[in-house]
Amino acid sequence: xxxxxxxxxxxxxxxxxxxxxxxxxxxxxxxxxxxxxxxxxxxxxxxxxxxxxxxxxxxxxxxxxxxxxxxxxxxxxxxxxxxxxxxxxxxxxxxxxxxxxxxxxxxxxxxxxxxxxxxxxxxxxxxxxxxxxxxxxxxxxxxxxxxxxxxxxxxxxxxxxxxxxxxxxxxxxxxxxxxxxxxxxxxxxxxxxxxxxxxxxxxxxxxxxxxxxxxxxxxxxxxxxxxxxxxxxxxxxxxxxxxxxxxxxxxxxxxxxxxxxxxxxxxxxxxxxxxxxxxxxxxxxxxxxxxxxxxxxxxxxxxxxxxxxxxxxxxxxxxxxxxxxxxxxxxxxxxxxxxxxxxxxxxxxxxxxxxxxxxxxxxxxxxxxxxxxxxxxxxxxxxxxxxxxxxxxxxxxxxxxxxxxxxxxxxxxxxxxxxxxxxxxxxxxxxxxxxxxxxxxx
Amino acid sequence: xxxxxxxxxxxxxxxxxxxxxxxxxxxxxxxxxxxxxxxxxxxxxxxxxxxxxxxxxxxxxxxxxxxxxxxxxxxxxxxxxxxxxxxxxxxxxxxxxxxxxxxxxxxxxxxxxxxxxxxxxxxxxxxxxxxxxxxxxxxxxxxxxxxxxxxxxxxxxxxxxxxxxxxxxxxxxxxx
Numbered sequence: 001x002x003x004x005x006x007x008x009x010x011x012x013x014x015x016x017x018x019x020x021x022x023x024x025x026x027x028x029x030x031x032x033x034x035x036x037x038x039x040x041x042x043x044x045x046x047x048x049x050x051x052x053x054x055x056x057x058x059x060x061x062x063x064x065x066x067x068x069x070x071x072x073x074x075x076x077x078x079x080x081x082x083x084x085x086x087x088x089x090x091x092x093x094x095x096x097x098x099x100x101x102x103x104x105x106x107x108x109x110x111x112x113x114x115x116x117x118x119x120x121x122x123x124x125x126x127x128x129x130x131x132x133x134x135x136x137x138x139x140x141x142x143x144x145x146x147x148x149x150x151x152x153x154x155x156x157x158x159x160x161x162x163x164x165x166x167x168x169x170x171x172x173x174x175x176x177x178x179x180x181x182x183x184x185x186x187x188x189x190x191x192x193x194x195x196x197x198x199x200x201x202x203x204x205x206x207x208x209x210x211x212x213x214x215x216x217x218x219x220x221x222x223x224x225x226x227x228x229x230x231x232x233x234x235x236x237x238x239x240x241x242x243x244x245x246x247x248x249x250x251x252x253x254x255x256x257x258x259x260x261x262x263x264x265x266x267x268x269x270x271x272x273x274x275x276x277x278x279x280x281x282x283x284x285x286x287x288x289x290x291x292x293x294x295x296x297x298x299x300x301x302x303x304x305x306x307x308x309x310x311x312x313x314x315x316x317x318x319x320x321x322x323x324x325x326x327x328x329x330x331x332x333x334x335x336x337x338x339x340x341x342x343x344x345x346x347x348x349x350x351x352x353x354x355x356x357x358x359x360x361x362x363x364x365x366x367x368x369x370x371x372x373x374x375x376x377x378x379x380x381x382x383x384x385x386x387x388x389x390x391x392x393x394x395x396x397x398x399x400x401x402x403x404x405x406x407x408x409x410x411x412x413x414x415x416x417x418x419x420x421x422x423x424x425x426x427x428x429x430x431x432x433x434x435x436x437x438x439x440x441x442x
Numbered sequence: 443x444x445x446x447x448x449x450x451x452x453x454x455x456x457x458x459x460x461x462x463x464x465x466x467x468x469x470x471x472x473x474x475x476x477x478x479x480x481x482x483x484x485x486x487x488x489x490x491x492x493x494x495x496x497x498x499x500x501x502x503x504x505x506x507x508x509x510x511x512x513x514x515x516x517x518x519x520x521x522x523x524x525x526x527x528x529x530x531x532x533x534x535x536x537x538x539x540x541x542x543x544x545x546x547x548x549x550x551x552x553x554x555x556x557x558x559x560x561x562x563x564x565x566x567x568x569x570x571x572x573x574x575x576x577x578x579x580x581x582x583x584x585x586x587x588x589x590x591x592x593x594x595x596x597x598x599x600x601x602x603x604x605x606x607x608x609x610x611x612x613x614x615x616x617x618x
Contacts, residue, residue: 096496097607191491191510195609218533225526226518326608331510346510351519355512356489358526361534361613365572368612 002033010034010428014421019387019414021421023374026200026384031428032322038427039303040065041434042158044167046305046316047071047081049332050151051187052098057115060098063318063326064155069143070094070104071153072115079148081155082117082140093140113140137438144437150179151186158434170246170405171301177290178309181282184335188314189346193329193354199367200374201304201319202424204327207363208307209251209300210243210409210416213388218366222358227351228268241411242397243389244294244404249302249423251416254294266295268310270344274337289403300416302423311348323371329354386421389413449551450559458550458561458587461595466543469617474524477617481517482588482596489513489602489618504603512614513602520617527615534615539571541616545583553586558598561585565618569611577611579604583618 008030013022025031045064052060053073061084062069068084070093084092086106093104093113103120105112110123117140122133143155147164149172154164165172179186197204207214215223222228241255257263260279267275283291296309304317315329331349333342352359373379389409397404409415461480468477481487489512490505505511515523526532547564554560567579581604587595602618 094496095494096499097493099495099497099499101497189510190508191505193491193510193512194607195611195613197612217531220531221526221529221533224529224531226522227526342508346508347514347519350511350514351523354510355609356614358523358532361615362532364613365533 002037004431004433007431008034010425014425015383016418016422017390018383019385019390019418020383021386023380023382023384025424026202026371026374027322028374029322032319034428035319036065037434038430039424040067040319041436042156042161042427042430043303044145044147044154044156044161044164045303046301047146047153047155049186049188049314049330050079050148050153053079055100057100057102058098059094059096059101059115061094061096062328063316064143064157065319067157068092069155070140074116075102079146079153080116081143081146081153082113085141086111086113087119087138087140111138117142141436141438144435149175152179157436159437160432160435167248168301169248169250171248171250173405174244174246174252174290174294174296175299175301176286177282177294177296178307178332181286181291182278182334182336183281183285186312186332187335188330188332189342191331193315193350194326195355196320196324196326197364197367198323199325199364199371200322201317201325202420203367203370204317204325204363205300205302205304205306206417206420207367208298209420210253210298210414212241212243212253212297213412213414214363214366218362219359221362222352225358227358241295241297242400243409243411243413243416244397244406245393245408245416245419246406247419249420250300251419252296252299252307253411253416254296255411257293257295260292263292263295268348270348271310271341274341274344278334287403289401293401300420302420308353311352312345313349313353325367386414386417389415390418449549454559455548455550457594458559459548461587461593462545462548462561462563464594466545469543470541472527472538474527474617478517478521478524480593480595480597481520482598483517485515485517485520485597486599487513487515487520487597487602488600489604492604492607494607512604523617532615534613535571537572539569539575539616542568543618544568547582553588555588558586558588561587567616567618569616575612579606579611579614579616579618581605581618 013025047062056075059072062071069081070084071081073079084094086093088111091106091108093106103112103114112121114120119135119138144157144159146155243253245251255266263279264272264275299307307314312332314332318326320326333345393415394408397408492503495502527535544566545563549562551560563583569577584601586599588598590596
């Protein structure tokens with residue numbers, strides 16, 4: 001599938017000085033195959049939250065790129081992740097989305113695996129394999145590394161990957177504004193939206209990492225009809241915030257608040273009582289910049305995680321070929337939130353985002369048609385324009401506030417998208433093989 | 443013992459059946475304002491999500507009320523969704539999609555409250571959008587209806603169970 005002797009280069013497709021991106025990368029099948037290797041087999045990928053495994057022997061299934069995985073909590077409380085692939089013929093050993101099970105039995109020939117991945121029984125082990133099958137070597141394939149960041153579970157197939165903290169870099173510090181803003185952190189509510197969109201996986205990531213610009217037009221209908229809270233909370237193309245770029249392809253956009261009063265005013269009206277009580281606690285916990293001034297709206301974490309702060313949306317964009325993406329979206333709440341607030345967050349999330357979301361729906365066709373634009377020969381000859389704020393990337397935001405890390409752009413700036421594609425090109429040009437333990441072939 | 447006895451009279455069944463046919467035409471003719479009038483002021487409109495379950499958990503596929511759902515609505519939020527479609531900027535439906543709601547297998551039983559009925563129905567909804575997007579939704583509806591002098595019935599509660607886990611439809615901006 002990939003010719004390891006013919007390494008393509010991707011640098012020329014991205015011109016960061018102009019913010020110009022070659023549209024080929026949104027539909028080219030060969031580029032996609034290199035993405036599966038150079039990005040999805042080597043990056044840290046998001047699997048879920050610890051609250052999805054509350055009990056011993058709980059499990060859920062997920063994807064890492066196109067690879068299906070099972071995530072389990074064993075009897076000793078440890079979390080594991082394996083390829084959901086029988087070592088015999090590659091059949092999926094678990095066909096459930098979530099549940100509680102000590103073992104998984106392959107529906108093809110009946111090989112059974114314990115939820116720590118070990119192969120425990122093979123029908124006909126004596127009679128047909130004459131005891132010559134190496135049971136120990138044929139357990140489910142474990143991910144190379146698994147780690148959690150404040151409840152968020154991540155894994156990578158590459159043993160050479162840096163530790164998770166290093167991979168997330170300063171984004172982890174900013175991520176605390178969601179996952180560590182109150183004592184106890186967050187949890188994911190049960191249930192996840194899953195749907196497929198005929199678009200390239202990078203376009204929604206690009207949208208969430210820094211496109212504050214599309215709101216008034218793409219989401220004009222939701223703003224006008226009561227889905228931006230009542231009364232209308234935001235309007236226009238204001239500059240009263242920043243796109244924050246901690247680097248490594250991660251980024252987020254945030255409004256700027258000077259006081260608790262500002263924080264509360266920027267919150268959805270239904271959340272204002274909650275925010276009034278929360279704001280001073282988070283300020284004390286996270287300090288001035290993260291605890292008071294920055295009111296984050298949207299974010300992406302390289303390569304394929306996105307978030308929305310207020311309604312508690314946390315999602316993964318699973319690649320399904322160059323022209324198809326599967327969205328998995330959860331809703332998170334502060335662990336200490338009471339039932340009323342949980343209900344409000346849940347309603348806001350599902351009425352705005354996800355399958356029936358009044359905001360979400362209107363994004364979808366934009367991504368579909370942007371992908372389609374990259375298929376025609378003539379259209380592909382013109383570059384995607386991500387030039388907004390290209391001459392105004394602030395490398396020293398400490399001048400604005402001493403606690404800033406990374407770089408910032410104006411609230412309306414494509415600085416984060418440019419950094420996402422910079423990271424993409426850097427990783428796509430790194431043709432070193434992922435170190436998948438025990439792999440027979442690359 | 444399996445109870446297959448008929449729990450309603452033909453007049454009630456015919457009335458509910460005609461109500462559903464007229465409702466389906468309202469959906470398909472984009473008369474969403476009129477559809478809102480079919481809803482009780484206290485309507486609860488809920489479409490839970492469906493997951494694949496194995497082993498002892500087979501039978502627990504339908505999400506609970508405190509889970510994230512596809513739809514969890516009251517009359518205000520449904521009216522706002524309709525208002526959104528009327529803005530001319532609801533791009534997922536601008537230009538409008540084409541739907542055809544087919545409602546069948548209608549079973550009517552007396553409800554728990556006086557005058558109400560419980561009505562179960564199956565649906566297939568065809569939707570086409572823009573040039574070649576074509577989608578099918580299948581599922582069942584479990585309704586609680588109360589009589590109304592003006593519209594025949596009002597929907598007090600609608601639970602919609604869809605026969606889809608991961609949706610292959612690009613979004614779900616339509617009603618069922």
